[in-house]
Amino acid sequence: MIAYRNLRVALLGAGSVGAQVATLLTEHHDELASRVGAGLDLIGIAVRDVDAPRTAPIDPALFTTDAMGLIESADIVIELMGGIEPARSYILHALNSGADVVTGNKALLAAHGPELQAAAEQVGAQVYYEAAVAGAIPIIRPLRDSLAGDRVKRILGIVNGTTNFILDKMDVEGDTFENALAVATELGYAEADPTADIEGYDAAQKAAILARLAFHTDVPVEAVHREGITQITAAQVAQAQKAGYVVKLLAICERITDPSSGIDGVSARVYPALISRQHPLAAVHGGKNAVFVEAEAAGDLMFYGAGAGGIETASAVLGDVVSAARRHVAGGPGVAETTHANLTILPIDSVSTRYQITLEVSDAPGVLARIASLFSEHGVSVETVQQSIASVESGATRPDALATGTSESSGTATLVIVTHVASERALSRTVADIADQQVVVRVESVLRVEGA
Numbered sequence: 147m148i149a150y151r152n153l154r155v156a157l158l159g160a161g162s163v164g165a166q167v168a169t170l171l172t173e174h175h176d177e178l179a180s181r182v183g184a185g186l187d188l189i190g191i192a193v194r195d196v197d198a199p200r201t202a203p204i205d206p207a208l209f210t211t212d213a214m215g216l217i218e219s220a221d222i223v224i225e226l227m228g229g230i231e232p233a234r235s236y237i238l239h240a241l242n243s244g245a246d247v248v249t250g251n252k253a254l255l256a257a258h259g260p261e262l263q264a265a266a267e268q269v270g271a272q273v274y275y276e277a278a279v280a281g282a283i284p285i286i287r288p289l290r291d292s293l294a295g296d297r298v299k300r301i302l303g304i305v306n307g308t309t310n311f312i313l314d315k316m317d318v319e320g321d322t323f324e325n326a327l328a329v330a331t332e333l334g335y336a337e338a339d340p341t342a343d344i345e346g347y348d349a350a351q352k353a354a355i356l357a358r359l360a361f362h363t364d365v366p367v368e369a370v371h372r373e374g375i376t377q378i379t380a381a382q383v384a385q386a387q388k389a390g391y392v393v394k395l396l397a398i399c400e401r402i403t404d405p406s407s408g409i410d411g412v413s414a415r416v417y418p419a420l421i422s423r424q425h426p427l428a429a430v431h432g433g434k435n436a437v438f439v440e441a442e443a444a445g446d447l448m449f450y451g452a453g454a455g456g457i458e459t460a461s462a463v464l465g466d467v468v469s470a471a472r473r474h475v476a477g478g479p480g481v482a483e484t485t486h487a488n489l490t491i492l493p494i495d496s497v498s499t500r501y502q503i504t505l506e507v508s509d510a511p512g513v514l515a516r517i518a519s520l521f522s523e524h525g526v527s528v529e530t531v532q533q534s535i536a537s538v539e540s541g542a543t544r545p546d547a548l549a550t551g552t553s554e555s556s557g558t559a560t561l562v563i564v565t566h567v568a569s570e571r572a573l574s575r576t577v578a579d580i581a582d583q584q585v586v587v588r589v590e591s592v593l594r595v596e597g598a
């Protein structure tokens with residue numbers, strides 16, 4: 147039985163996600179009302195242009211350009227416009243007007259999360275943002291609530307659908323980067339400016355949000371080390387495949403200790419990395435996302451599903467709307483988010499991981515021994531070395547002459563070296579010294595190997 151008055155819901159933005167939220171709120175009105183114990187009435191949708199053509203069947207009477215007026219009449223405000231302003235001002239206005247806020251705006255949360263949380267706390271309201279990380283996948287609540295009694299050690303996340311789609315198409319179909327990006331954009335995965343996806347900004351925003359929840363520490367998005375996928379070539383993807391790896395853009399949030407200073411802290415970083423084809427994240431194809439959480443007591447957990455897409459993301463938004471509505475009905479404060487741990491955010495130099503280094507070197511006796519000695523001088527232990535040798539006449543490859551030092555060729559060879567865990571500092575010094583060697587034609591790539 148529904149005893150509580152109907153709750154007034156305002157929606158800001160009617161794009162890919164907003165239009166789906168409006169449709170679901172309307173079509174599922176009675177079902178949602180019985181779950182919440184109160185009707186959820188969509189009272190208006192703030193848009194830029196009330197006459198713009200819409201693909202979703204939404205009552206045109208709901209559209210308004212008066213966002214502030216709409217916010218002031220609402221119990222729950224759903225922000226799905228994206229961007230920093232006016233979204234930030236609208237959300238602050240909503241909180242100060244006593245409304246709870248639901249948003250999917252990771253760019254805003256990564257840049258102004260602490261300000262919004264403080265504003266919510268001050269008035270006893272709450273900001274809900276399950277849609278902001280990994281779309282439909284429940285990951286905010288699991289980190290904030292389900293794992294609140296555990297200690298998270300590390301998160302490895304595929305949190306950007308666009309880049310996973312591109313890398314997967316290059317891996318599975320041998321597609322080009324450009325073509326795969328065009329398809330991802332057509333499917334509605336990419337941000338309005340896809341630079342946010344392919345240069346890793348979107349994943350870095352999500353990493354900042356995840357690290358904050360996992361380690362109870364504010365993590366400014368500027369402190370997240372970020373590398374995108376634009377430097378990844380078809381040749382690297384093919385070589386990874388041959389070696390039993392797959393290239394994925396990973397967001398990594400980890401408790402680490404700096405090997406030089408001994409400072410204990412948090413690393414948040416985004417880069418394309420190799421992971422073994424045996425790792426569960428290797429099976430995340432297309433635009434799907436997955437977040438692999440390693441916790442002290444729970445062990446390994448993986449959260450998998452649709453990280454992007456209008457209707458899929460609308461599911462996460464509606465879940466938050468129901469939570470907000472239930473809190474209105476039941477009363478009481480919002481769920482606390484703590485940042486009391488206040489850990490140091492460590493730079494990329496403090497990280498230790500495994501690496502794959504690909505070199506083009508002179509095909510001459512003694513070269514391998516020289517390269518190996520440089521790794522050893524810097525304390526970087528080598529796990530495997532593979533080589534192929536380009537024939538000067540044909541350009542074809544033949545295996546292994548360089549290892550035995552028997553080649554008389556004046557051509558070049560490709561060396562693929564995988565290290566054991568080494569510090570980023572030691573590795574970059576090693577690579578700098580290698581690049582200075584006369585026998586080294588070029589350092590083709592240095593990729594981190596994650597997931598061990």
Ligand SMILES: NC(=O)C1=CN([C@@H]2O[C@H](COP(=O)(O)OP(=O)(O)OC[C@H]3O[C@@H](n4cnc5c(N)ncnc54)[C@H](O)[C@@H]3O)[C@@H](O)[C@H]2O)C=CC1
Nearest residue numbers: 159160161162163192193194226227228250251454455459
């Ligand atoms: N599309 C997706 O798969 C996902 C999107 N998100 C996030 O959800 C939010 C919405 O994303 P989309 O729906 O994809 O974006 P979109 O670009 O399709 O829709 C945004 C809508 O807001 C409108 N808008 C912008 N500024 C406005 C203003 N000042 N007043 C009124 N309307 C305004 C735009 O005209 C547009 O119709 C973003 O923060 C995005 O990062 C999160 C997870 C997945």
Ligand SMILES: N[C@@H](CC=O)C(=O)O
Nearest residue numbers: 306307308335337454
């Ligand atoms: N552009 C993003 C959309 C969801 O956050 C992505 O590709 O994952």
Ligand code: NA
Nearest residue numbers: 276279281283
């Ligand atoms: Na989510």
